[in-house]
Amino acid sequence: MSSASTAAATRPATEAQPQLVIDNVSKQFGEGPEAVLAVDQVSFNVMPGEFVACIGPSGCGKSTLFNIIGGLLGEYVGNVMIDKERIAGPHPAVGMVFQEESTFPWRNVLDNVCFPLELQKIAKSERQDRAQKFIDIVGLQGFEKRMPSELSGGMKQRVSIARTLVSGPQILLMDEPFAALDEQTRLLLGDKITQIQQDLHQTTLLITHNLTEAVQLSDRIVVMTYRPGRVKRIVDIDLPRPRTSDVVSSAAFGKYVAEIWGDLREEASRGMAESESSTATRGKSARG
Amino acid sequence: MASTDQVNAPRATASRGWITSGRVSERDTNLIRIGILLGVAAVWEAVSRSGWLFRDVVPSLLAIGASIWKLLMNPAFYANLQVTAWEVFASLVIGGALGIFVGILIGANRFLAAAYEPYVYYLAPTPRIIFFPVMIMWFGVGVASKIALGALSCFFTVALSTAGGMRQIDKVLIRVGNSFRATPWQMGTKIYLPAMRVPVLNGIRLGFGTATVTALLAETKLSNQGLGFMIMQIYARFDMPSLYGLLIIVFVIAGLGNLILGKVTGTSD
Numbered sequence: 001m002s003s004a005s006t007a008a009a010t011r012p013a014t015e016a017q018p019q020l021v022i023d024n025v026s027k028q029f030g031e032g033p034e035a036v037l038a039v040d041q042v043s044f045n046v047m048p049g050e051f052v053a054c055i056g057p058s059g060c061g062k063s064t065l066f067n068i069i070g071g072l073l074g075e076y077v078g079n080v081m082i083d084k085e086r087i088a089g090p091h092p093a094v095g096m097v098f099q100e101e102s103t104f105p106w107r108n109v110l111d112n113v114c115f116p117l118e119l120q121k122i123a124k125s126e127r128q129d130r131a132q133k134f135i136d137i138v139g140l141q142g143f144e145k146r147m148p149s150e151l152s153g154g155m156k157q158r159v160s161i162a163r164t165l166v167s168g169p170q171i172l173l174m175d176e177p178f179a180a181l182d183e184q185t186r187l188l189l190g191d192k193i194t195q196i197q198q199d200l201h202q203t204t205l206l207i208t209h210n211l212t213e214a215v216q217l218s219d220r221i222v223v224m225t226y227r228p229g230r231v232k233r234i235v236d237i238d239l240p241r242p243r244t245s246d247v248v249s250s251a252a253f254g255k256y257v258a259e260i261w262g263d264l265r266e267e268a269s270r271g272m273a274e275s276e277s278s279t280a281t282r283g284k285s286a287r288g
Numbered sequence: 289m290a291s292t293d294q295v296n297a298p299r300a301t302a303s304r305g306w307i308t309s310g311r312v313s314e315r316d317t318n319l320i321r322i323g324i325l326l327g328v329a330a331v332w333e334a335v336s337r338s339g340w341l342f343r344d345v346v347p348s349l350l351a352i353g354a355s356i357w358k359l360l361m362n363p364a365f366y367a368n369l370q371v372t373a374w375e376v377f378a379s380l381v382i383g384g385a386l387g388i389f390v391g392i393l394i395g396a397n398r399f400l401a402a403a404y405e406p407y408v409y410y411l412a413p414t415p416r417i418i419f420f421p422v423m424i425m426w427f428g429v430g431v432a433s434k435i436a437l438g439a440l441s442c443f444f445t446v447a448l449s450t451a452g453g454m455r456q457i458d459k460v461l462i463r464v465g466n467s468f469r470a471t472p473w474q475m476g477t478k479i480y481l482p483a484m485r486v487p488v489l490n491g492i493r494l495g496f497g498t499a500t501v502t503a504l505l506a507e508t509k510l511s512n513q514g515l516g517f518m519i520m521q522i523y524a525r526f527d528m529p530s531l532y533g534l535l536i537i538v539f540v541i542a543g544l545g546n547l548i549l550g551k552v553t554g555t556s557d
């Protein structure tokens with residue numbers, strides 16, 4: 001997919017430097033005949049303040065890419081660069097929101113959000129002030145003293161997002177943060193995310209398999225192929241901002257969805273066929 | 289004593305339906321508890337007065353009450369209580385600390401777990417009292433052998449629940465800590481420990497129970513001090529009211545200990 005990577009490289013018409021450079025990144029799990037090439041020569045950039053979605057069918061290597069960028073998978077081929085520095089471990093500029101439910105069940109909402117500030121040994125009153133700001137931003141004011149067990153899935157995910165935002169990441173990295181939520185909650189949380197991104201000019205890379213979500217939120221969408229995960233296409237989304245979830249009923253939105261779905265369907269059906277045949281033959285690479 | 293209106297108390301709750309869905313209120317449970325206690329007391333007293341059984345086997349509650357009072361006034365009781373309490377405390381500290389340490393090792397290390405877990409699982413349900421003769425040979429007939437045996441029983445309980453707690457930590461929480469670049473110390477104190485808090489503290493609470501049982505049991509077998517020894521002394525005199533009195537006192541103390549431990553550790557149910 002060299003055409004896609006050159007498109008990504010030539011894209012910055014402005015003078016701004018990309019905040020995140022993903023340059024020819026590959027990752028293989030295992031060795032020999034059992035090896036799985038999860039990510040194959042992926043390249044794209046994310047510009048400051050930009051919202052990019054990376055979309056692809058399940059098993060195409062999205063989480064692998066997420067973990068590489070987050071520095072949780074030390075060994076990989078190629079370069080992920082932030083501030084001209086190659087990522088080889090968790091980088092302070094990157095804030096991660098995980099696919100799984102990840103609030104600390106023994107901490108209330110406020111203390112969950114305070115967590116990264118606690119690690120930085122920031123004084124209690126200051127960290128509570130800063131945490132409060134982000135609790136308000138994600139719309140959880142009044143729930144500060146609640147325990148995660150008392151919250152809905154959507155609220156817990158908002159706690160995780162606030163907890164990551166409070167650490168002041170230059171790049172917000174989210175792996176299917178809404179995967180476990182129903183469609184309505186997902187659309188409304190999408191509004192929240194759009195608003196946050198616009199208010200904070202938060203550079204964001206969203207990993208998702210949900211097409212509506214990707215088009216609703218993004219400035220640009222990176223479409224991935226099914227195993228090995230390559231960049232199939234990069235699509236600019238020229239929908240007006242500020243956006244709300246109402247955008248999903250517009251004609252332009254439908255056009256983008258239809259266009260990307262054309263690419264995605266091919267990959268998704270490939271993925272489906274492959275996983276069916278691998279379950280039929282008690283497949284080797286059934287992990288993940 | 290056998291007043292019927294008090295025994296009726298639980299029935300008032302029951303009339304709202306025997307099958308209760310959701311949470312039973314604390315007040316209702318307490319009423320039922322008091323009711324059951326009073327019921328047992330009433331039956332006991334009735335049997336005692338009926339003269340069906342040899343009088344001393346089921347002494348009257350009055351006699352038991354008097355013997356409890358006498359025991360509580362007896363300095364020897366406190367001396368023995370102190371010995372047993374020390375044995376339980378030392379068992380809990382030694383067995384608990386070793387248990388947490390080994391539990392973390394087994395929980396964190398798959399190879400260690402594979403190698404040693406079968407032994408732990410086989411040994412855990414073995415009655416510890418069968419090791420008592422060994423402990424006597426190693427540590428003598430005094431307090432030390434009871435502490436050793438108590439620590440041994442406590443160890444298994446705590447090690448198993450710690451290993452279980454370690455393994456059930458949600459892996460994503462560890463990734464969260466790593467993504468925020470927590471130091472190893474911060475990972476330990478802010479993620480591992482709190483994530484394992486409930487199973488570890490539960491293990492300690494259970495360990496307290498097994499340590500108490502083991503210490504008392506060992507004292508009844510071979511000793512010259514402690515509450516278990518006192519029970520056997522009273523038994524030898526066939527002083528039934530004092531025997532029941534002491535059993536009730538031990539029961540209450542153990543219950544209180546469990547309650548306090550539950551409150552302190554925040555694991556009370």
Ligand SMILES: Nc1ncnc2c1ncn2[C@@H]1O[C@H](COP(=O)(O)OP(=O)(O)O)[C@@H](O)[C@H]1O
Nearest residue numbers: 029036038057058059060061062063064287288
């Ligand atoms: N730790 C791992 N060891 C071996 N294979 C893995 C591992 N993590 C992911 N994989 C494999 O890599 C492929 C991509 O996985 P993943 O990145 O989780 O995909 P996605 O997030 O897009 O669903 C899958 O085939 C999965 O089985």
Ligand SMILES: [Mg+2]
Nearest residue numbers: 062063099176
């Ligand atoms: Mg994934």
